[in-house]
Amino acid sequence: MKFKAEIDVMPHAALLDPQGKAVTGSMSNIGLPQIQNVRIGKHISLEIDAASEEEAKTSVDEACKKLLANLIMESYTFSVKAI
Secondary structure (H helix, E strand, O other), rough: EEEEEEEEEEEOOOOOOOHHHHHHHHHHHOOOOOOOOOOEEEEEEEEOOOOHHHHHHHHHHHHHHHHHOOOOOOEEEEEEEOO
16 A cells, blocks of 8 residues: 655754744744744655555654654654555
């Protein structure tokens, strides 16, 4: 079966997010001062060939831990669905 995974990787809340801080500071310059505490991460989508949804989830989790996220600085969440 073929599955699609949607993965979100974000910096840990306790860590400084310089890109998010820069964007937050620019919000008032573009007339949106009500927007605060921007955090910037990455979104990854991928397809997996697997025998079951559980096998697909295991593969995605392994990919996140080994390559897609730096676990020292980032956390991740994902969803998997059949396509």
